[in-house]
Amino acid sequence: MNDSEPVVPTATKQRPRRGGPWAAAAFAAGVLALLVALPLAARDRLPDPVATHWSGSRPDGSMSLTAAALFPALLWLGLVALAVAVRRFRGRQAPGAPGAILASGGVLLSGAQASIVHANLDRARWQDAASMDAWVILIVLATGAAGLLTWLATRTPVTGAAPTGPRGPVMTLPAGERLIWLSRTSNVWMQLAAAVLGLGAAGTALAGATGLTSGHWSLTAMLAILALTVLACSSVQARVTAKGLDVGFGPFGWPRRHWSPTDIGAARAERRTAAQAGGWGYRVNGLGTTLMLRGGDCLVVEGPQGHRFAVSVDDAERGAALLNSLAERAKATTA
Template identity: 90%
Template structure:
């Protein structure tokens, strides 16, 4: 068997990236609001000016409260413009870079703003501000983690070239002629813009309540922060899906990291087909179970439907489902054929 792995690409790539700009826009607006709101919400408990720079453990620079609220906001707008430019002009060469810039920059500036508010809170003079040592370590670690995780979640692997075509329908459904001695991969992704936007807003709510509590502005915030964080992660995991067919079978991964994941081996698959479904038929959006079986419904229209040998049905709304079904049926037929 050859080492090369030709790819049977999805017929269109328009759906996977449609939600990105909306979620990024919500994130950018939310970070901007946090940067301005944090110091202004605490203005009655802050000195004016406030300490904004530390030499060692002691503050050695200050800004007026208004400048401290607006200066990081201006830097943030510059980072947003930079990320937009990278996406516009270098998006194909560095698909994960814009998201990494936004995520790391947003965490860095939000963390710095929260630390400044915390250090100056209830101080009579900016010279009396608390040390920033512990905050600096936490901010650096969180910034690096945010940038790395976002880059991993938003980078897009290459698609390669088509390696096979679809033949007439067989007993299992559409089938595909596989090149002798070569491995073939089919990959398709789908995302739901509204669920991604909801996940971004819930995440910003969790971050806002966490920062407000960490600065000392509020207390008893952890139940709300935890609830919002869980809802954000759950919604994010349900907002996108990736279906991948290889010689090992079908893998369906959820969320930006493709986890959690469901797997079907070729020997488990009785038949596969493409079928048009609506959210009403599936019982709503997201991960649904009803009389049709299990459906991952992120947009109405074409779905890849897999029926196991035990009669269980699973459907996922992805593009180019007919070709994915054809490849699965060919692999399943090969698994069912006794070796000579």
């Protein structure tokens, strides 16, 4: 085989994304709660009925406060059902579609509900509601961004099968053949925690934006930072190619760490527990740096200076064998 021929995968062992449905369920429940709670929490400061439709800058339609709380909730349940149906019947052809539907729909309806509460807040009549012009622009931009980012994060299908082949500490690398090893792992509980923290950040942000509360932006920022941090440590993708090892964090594979073959002193598979690593997530202790998402086999890489990095992924032995072979070949080339 020459270098112009297709890439040959050495291994593509991947754990199923079990955390995705649970995180989606938590997100769906959180959005439903926000849609109902926002107008009800402000009912003492809202007219009844409330303005719910605008023509230009002037309100021209209204609903009772109860209907304004329940109607978007029913729309949301319909979108959730649509996402479930797409995942059930079109999941393999469009793996990113269900998440994009939920993300964009949740942002759209939550933003619309928050804008309605804000426009009607402290008004004597629904006809006196404020303009929605600026809110509409922000909601449209946020909806598009949420849908696109979620689609990019979930568009890659994941399979659970692994090809058969030799296993060992070192692999034979035929001349001119390009080899790839890829493994993904996620932690369902960390994904759920990220979803809960993100919903908390969204809830406090919407409450502040509507005028229901004030002075809570520091709490919103803290919850958002925590949600992003936990999300980044809740899943990992390890990829070995001729260029070395790349470890991507989170649903977007970013941030990313890279080791070239010359940076690798040795690689091995090693069984570790969360207690040995010091807990779940990104940990640093006497064993070195570990991204611990589940107990069991970890791919451990040692640098020339003795620093160790470990990541809990499936098929770690095969990945270590390929890394050792690449490192030996790189040393032979530079010798």
